[in-house]
Amino acid sequence: MLSESMAALGKRRSTIRELFEYGNRRAAEVGRENVFDFSIGNPNVPAPDAVRQALLELVDEDPVRLHGYTSAQGDAAARAALADSLNRRFGTRYTADCLYLTAGAAAALSAVFKALSCPGDEFVLFAPYFPEYRCFIESGAGAKCVVVPPRIEDFQIDFDALEARLTVHTKAVVINSPNNPSGAVYSEGTLRALAAMLEQKSKTFGHPIYLVSDEPYREIVYDGLTVPFVPHFYQDTIVCYSYSKSLSLPGERIGYILVPSEATDSADLYAAVCGAGRVLGYVCAPSLFQQVAAKCAGQTADLSVYAENRRLLYDGLTAMGYTCVKSDGAFYLFPRTLEADDTAFSERAKKYDLLVVPGSDFGAPGHMRISYCVQTDTIRRALPLFERLAAEYR
Amino acid sequence: MLSESMAALGKRRSTIRELFEYGNRRAAEVGRENVFDFSIGNPNVPAPDAVRQALLELVDEDPVRLHGYTSAQGDAAARAALADSLNRRFGTRYTADCLYLTAGAAAALSAVFKALSCPGDEFVLFAPYFPEYRCFIESGAGAKCVVVPPRIEDFQIDFDALEARLTVHTKAVVINSPNNPSGAVYSEGTLRALAAMLEQKSKTFGHPIYLVSDEPYREIVYDGLTVPFVPHFYQDTIVCYSYSKSLSLPGERIGYILVPSEATDSADLYAAVCGAGRVLGYVCAPSLFQQVAAKCAGQTADLSVYAENRRLLYDGLTAMGYTCVKSDGAFYLFPRTLEADDTAFSERAKKYDLLVVPGSDFGAPGHMRISYCVQTDTIRRALPLFERLAAEYR
Numbered sequence: 001m002l003s004e005s006m007a008a009l010g011k012r013r014s015t016i017r018e019l020f021e022y023g024n025r026r027a028a029e030v031g032r033e034n035v036f037d038f039s040i041g042n043p044n045v046p047a048p049d050a051v052r053q054a055l056l057e058l059v060d061e062d063p064v065r066l067h068g069y070t071s072a073q074g075d076a077a078a079r080a081a082l083a084d085s086l087n088r089r090f091g092t093r094y095t096a097d098c099l100y101l102t103a104g105a106a107a108a109l110s111a112v113f114k115a116l117s118c119p120g121d122e123f124v125l126f127a128p129y130f131p132e133y134r135c136f137i138e139s140g141a142g143a144k145c146v147v148v149p150p151r152i153e154d155f156q157i158d159f160d161a162l163e164a165r166l167t168v169h170t171k172a173v174v175i176n177s178p179n180n181p182s183g184a185v186y187s188e189g190t191l192r193a194l195a196a197m198l199e200q201k202s203k204t205f206g207h208p209i210y211l212v213s214d215e216p217y218r219e220i221v222y223d224g225l226t227v228p229f230v231p232h233f234y235q236d237t238i239v240c241y242s243y244s245k246s247l248s249l250p251g252e253r254i255g256y257i258l259v260p261s262e263a264t265d266s267a268d269l270y271a272a273v274c275g276a277g278r279v280l281g282y283v284c285a286p287s288l289f290q291q292v293a294a295k296c297a298g299q300t301a302d303l304s305v306y307a308e309n310r311r312l313l314y315d316g317l318t319a320m321g322y323t324c325v326k327s328d329g330a331f332y333l334f335p336r337t338l339e340a341d342d343t344a345f346s347e348r349a350k351k352y353d354l355l356v357v358p359g360s361d362f363g364a365p366g367h368m369r370i371s372y373c374v375q376t377d378t379i380r381r382a383l384p385l386f387e388r389l390a391a392e393y394r
Numbered sequence: 395m396l397s398e399s400m401a402a403l404g405k406r407r408s409t410i411r412e413l414f415e416y417g418n419r420r421a422a423e424v425g426r427e428n429v430f431d432f433s434i435g436n437p438n439v440p441a442p443d444a445v446r447q448a449l450l451e452l453v454d455e456d457p458v459r460l461h462g463y464t465s466a467q468g469d470a471a472a473r474a475a476l477a478d479s480l481n482r483r484f485g486t487r488y489t490a491d492c493l494y495l496t497a498g499a500a501a502a503l504s505a506v507f508k509a510l511s512c513p514g515d516e517f518v519l520f521a522p523y524f525p526e527y528r529c530f531i532e533s534g535a536g537a538k539c540v541v542v543p544p545r546i547e548d549f550q551i552d553f554d555a556l557e558a559r560l561t562v563h564t565k566a567v568v569i570n571s572p573n574n575p576s577g578a579v580y581s582e583g584t585l586r587a588l589a590a591m592l593e594q595k596s597k598t599f600g601h602p603i604y605l606v607s608d609e610p611y612r613e614i615v616y617d618g619l620t621v622p623f624v625p626h627f628y629q630d631t632i633v634c635y636s637y638s639k640s641l642s643l644p645g646e647r648i649g650y651i652l653v654p655s656e657a658t659d660s661a662d663l664y665a666a667v668c669g670a671g672r673v674l675g676y677v678c679a680p681s682l683f684q685q686v687a688a689k690c691a692g693q694t695a696d697l698s699v700y701a702e703n704r705r706l707l708y709d710g711l712t713a714m715g716y717t718c719v720k721s722d723g724a725f726y727l728f729p730r731t732l733e734a735d736d737t738a739f740s741e742r743a744k745k746y747d748l749l750v751v752p753g754s755d756f757g758a759p760g761h762m763r764i765s766y767c768v769q770t771d772t773i774r775r776a777l778p779l780f781e782r783l784a785a786e787y788r
Contacts, residue, residue, distance in 0.1 A: 067646050282501070
């Protein structure tokens with residue numbers, strides 16, 4: 001008598017959540033310090049002090065205004081501040097009216113998929129992909145997911161495989177760079193080739209294929225790399241951003257949708273985003289954190305610990321014989337598992353209280369996701385266990 | 395190429411929003427103090443000092459935990475605190491696991507409708523009703539709205555009209571008491587009769603008809619009235635609550651869904667709510683305000699100004715010959731307009747810079763909604779203008 005699909009989605013928690021809950025139960029048995037939970041992408045570095053300072057300043061402002069409804073798209077001054085920050089960083093000319101503030105990237109993606117979807121539409125995902133995309137696209141927007149298999153040597157794009165999947169039904173292609181779970185950052189070459197293919201196919205099919213760029217990890221990159229700014233490469237880009245990772249505010253649910261004015265039908269597109277936000281029950285993004293984000297525009301938490309964690313983990317695992325792309329961003333490694341059945345491997349790892357997520361969950365079997373947003377000491381103490389696990393396979 | 399229905403919903407703002415924006419433009423022309431904006435339900439009393447104190451305490455806690463993801467249903471300790479508060483007030487025995495924290499009542503309603511909806515389902519609304527229900531039910535959950543006409547003498551329930559609309563397709567009946575826009579509070583008698591009818595029809599149709607109780611105004615009542623607690627009357631009640639009005643935090647988006655353990659299939663129902671929240675992109679309710687709500691459980695803003703506003707406005711308008719039910723709650727009056735065409739009346743009122751919302755928007759033509767969450771002085775200065783408007787019709 002209820003929606004069976006909703007009940008099923010609510011009961012069958014994501015594998016990530018299941019592992020996380022298992023880790024909590026196990027911690028109660030053997031002690032938190034003896035469980036090596038690499039399952040969840042919850043930033044372990046604190047929000048920068050600028051967030052605390054902003055909160056302390058804001059709390060003395062007029063509470064009626066501070067905690068009041070903003071317009072559905074977000075407070076105009078906050079949007080202007082965020083647009084200015086983007087313009088300074090990327091040499092763009094966005095206005096407040098290009099931005100729609102959201103309750104994080106998940107809300108942004110849900111609203112964009114709902115805004116774009118017409119009956120029969122297809123959205124193209126690249127494996128490995130963030131598993132919630134499927135929920136938002138299929139169960140939320142009522143559209144279809146089409147998956148491009150992974151190019152496992154570097155997790156860039158397999159263009160032949162992509163081309164074979166672009167059809168007259170393709171409404172949008174979804175990218176996530178830096179990537180969860182692979183950590184890969186799309187190069188300028190990849191983005192240029194992607195833009196060229198989407199431009200050509202848009203012409204062929206007689207309608208724009210939008211590029212939805214999910215960018216919560218934009219600022220988390222290593223070795224001095226710069227993440228190319230996707231709208232510079234392709235006109236019909238829609239950016240979904242979150243402050244969850246860059247400002248370490250994942251619980252506060254604050255982010256935005258950027259609808260560049262160059263995008264085809266941008267006014268209608270922006271209106272459709274507003275309509276979708278309304279239908280999904282997003283009255284406005286949380287008002288206090290709209291102001292916090294505006295005050296902290298362009299700042300980040302101290303992300304240096306992730307660089308150290310990545311170095312330790314990558315060097316340690318590859319020295320033991322694990323095969324792993326040395327990815328450039330986010331806080332995930334995505335090594336091959338030591339047996340083809342990644343779920344069996346993840347189960348075996350539990351023997352050592354190592355919690356890693358099977359790649360199958362992300363559409364890339366034979367891999368595991370290791371979230372290294374943990375204490376560095378956790379990695380140091382986990383490495384001998386990864387060694388013992390590897391020894392089982394020798 | 396976009397979802398036309400989403401673009402239409404985004405472009406055609408609600409009449410309430412249109413009036414609000416008109417008021418802002420008009421204020422720029424003639425001065426804010428000369429525009430009498432009764433269009434929007436944005437509380438004008440500040441959040442209680444307890445909110446500021448809670449924020450100041452919380453800001454010194456561990457930011458990784460404070461701003462981190464909570465479980466999807468909300469922090470367990472916060473849910474337990476809110477369940478305890480309900481238990482103290484209503485003599486219930488709810489646990490943390492009966493509550494699912496949400497980004498306000500709109501998110502709560504969207505998730506509940508999505509959780510309940512199967513193809514062909516109908517939701518029964520009572521006019522006058524909050525217009526966004528239609529968006530959530532039709533465009534969000536893909537179900538159908540069936541409207542019971544208003545009982546305009548007191549805005550209680552016309553049971554003959556309700557009975558005629560309950561069918562085998564009825565999934566739920568939606569009530570909102572105290573009501574937006576009428577201000578009516580359903581009496582114990584009304585709730586007993588409603589429960590009896592729903593129990594009988596549930597038996598007849600062989601499946602439970604859920605009662606969705608939307609209660610953001612629960613604490614805003616006058617003359618010492620107590621709002622009956624709906625789950626005491628009907629087992630299959632699902633409560634949607636928001637702190638927007640009681641704590642004057644509408645922009646912060648914090649509320650909850652209560653799934654009482656007595657409800658039919660309550661475990662499945664709770665799971666379906668979790669699934670719906672996931673699909674709609676609600677990762678968790680804003681984490682800082684989960685803690686604020688828990689710390690402020692049972693408190694309210696100083697709501698006494700609304701009582702004074704109601705008295706002034708009701709006495710003033712009825713003395714001039716306006717016909718109005720003296721409603722018991724919320725911060726709205728819903729008088730008859732002085733001509734049958736409520737939209738024409740609302741237009742005519744603009745001549746005096748009086749902004750009132752036509753009742754047609756709420757499914758009750760021939761009425762106007764006056765939001766009295768404004769400065770008391772605004773009401774004092776508006777009354778002579780309502781008198782001049784009335785004089786036009788004599």
